[in-house]
Amino acid sequence: MDSERDSQFDRDRHLWFLELMHCDLPSEYQAQEINRLTLAYFVVSSFTILRALDRIDKEQVASWVLSFQARPRDDENLENGKFYGFYGSRSTQFSADNSKELLHHGGHLASTYCALAILKMIGYDLQCIERESILVSMRNLQQPDGSLMPIDTGAENDLRFVFCAGRNIRMTLTAICFMLSDWSGMDREKAKEFILNCQSYDGGFGLVPGSESHGVLSVHLCLSGTGGATYCAVAALNLMGFIEDDLLFTSASPSLMNVQLLLEWCLQRLNADGGFQGRPNKNSDTCYAFWIGGTLKILGGLDFIDKGALREFLFTCQSQYGGFSKFPRHLPDLYHSYYGFCAFSLLEEPGLNPLCVELGMADVAALGI
Numbered sequence: 541m542d543s544e545r546d547s548q549f550d551r552d553r554h555l556w557f558l559e560l561m562h563c564d565l566p567s568e569y570q571a572q573e574i575n576r577l578t579l580a581y582f583v584v585s586s587f588t589i590l591r592a593l594d595r596i597d598k599e600q601v602a603s604w605v606l607s608f609q610a611r612p613r614d615d616e617n618l619e620n621g622k623f624y625g626f627y628g629s630r631s632t633q634f635s636a637d638n639s640k641e642l643l644h645h646g647g648h649l650a651s652t653y654c655a656l657a658i659l660k661m662i663g664y665d666l667q668c669i670e671r672e673s674i675l676v677s678m679r680n681l682q683q684p685d686g687s688l689m690p691i692d693t694g695a696e697n698d699l700r701f702v703f704c705a706g707r708n709i710r711m712t713l714t715a716i717c718f719m720l721s722d723w724s725g726m727d728r729e730k731a732k733e734f735i736l737n738c739q740s741y742d743g744g745f746g747l748v749p750g751s752e753s754h755g756v757l758s759v760h761l762c763l764s765g766t767g768g769a770t771y772c773a774v775a776a777l778n779l780m781g782f783i784e785d786d787l788l789f790t791s792a793s794p795s796l797m798n799v800q801l802l803l804e805w806c807l808q809r810l811n812a813d814g815g816f817q818g819r820p821n822k823n824s825d826t827c828y829a830f831w832i833g834g835t836l837k838i839l840g841g842l843d844f845i846d847k848g849a850l851r852e853f854l855f856t857c858q859s860q861y862g863g864f865s866k867f868p869r870h871l872p873d874l875y876h877s878y879y880g881f882c883a884f885s886l887l888e889e890p891g892l893n894p895l896c897v898e899l900g901m902a903d904v905a906a907l908g909i
């Protein structure tokens with residue numbers, strides 16, 4: 541191992557790794573075929589953060605992404621219970637045949653978030669897509685308690701998907717509405733109530749009311765298998781306009797949630813090796829440098845941590861093949877590579893674009909995209 545390279549952000553190798561993921565995705569990702577749009581989101585968003593978006597053909601990518609949009613038939617009522625968002629991949633685009641044996645698979649909230657985020661990053665005008673079918677049918681996903689389902693046929697209805705349309709469901713839903721600049725697709729008050737009910741006694745947020753606090757509440761849990769609601773809760777509340785930036789210092793009125801306890805919970809996720817864990821008694825993991833670091837950034841508390849120590853931890857996860865691994869000296873994967881890039885952007889690594897932390901992607905508005 542090259543000790544000098546191990547203490548520098550290795551942009552050239554990261555770009556080589558991303559080119560590989562873009563052009564020749566390794567066979568280990570076969571099981572993620574249904575999440576194709578999410579994988580593409582990681583690649584395009586990584587190129588954006590690394591200021592290398594010129595490496596992709598934007599027109600080709602836009603046309604590929606748009607081909608995944610679910611469209612209602614002429615005679616279908618948008619309030620028929622189905623969700624007309626984006627499919628995750630080609631293999632879920634079944635057409636109903638004459639015998640009606642194959643059901644038309646509906647869109648997924650996470651795929652919809654990723655599709656819109658990719659289009660936004662490559663400069664596609666979101667005013668040009670068929671927005672009404674997304675926004676109207678998205679209301680079919682919100683449950684009476686304010687929670688959201690990612691697809692119209694059910695599945696988990698926890699905090700992840702509030703964000704997709706903001707990044708967990710509730711956060712995914714929030715993010716989608718935010719990107720489309722139209723909140724008619726969700727009931728913000730109900731979503732807020734659900735999120736606030738998820739704050740635990742220890743200050744962090746669980747995926748559902750009464751559950752254990754977690755560092756991340758994201759659509760990307762689909763890939764990582766890890767969970768946590770805290771980032772998604774805080775980011776969704778921020779996107780919906782219920783909390784302001786730098787909440788620790790700028791809030792004149794009593795906050796909706798226990799901010800001091802939340803701050804303590806976040807700071808307690810720091811391990812002795814300088815990295816962040818997602819839950820108590822867990823090892824440091826690259827992605828939590830963003831999930832917890834991003835939460836602290838929104839709260840205005842990122843300066844309370846030892847940024848140098850966090851950088852040192854992240855360098856132990858930087859692969860000699862480019863990209864980042866979950867744990868030190870493991871093989872890299874796309875998910876942890878992306879959140880490694882996000883973490884270095886949070887730490888203001890020279891040569892990287894700034895983040896819109898609450899969306900978890902490059903700040904396209906600041907970049908003039």
Ligand SMILES: [Zn+2]
Nearest residue numbers: 825827828866
């Ligand atoms: Zn992780």
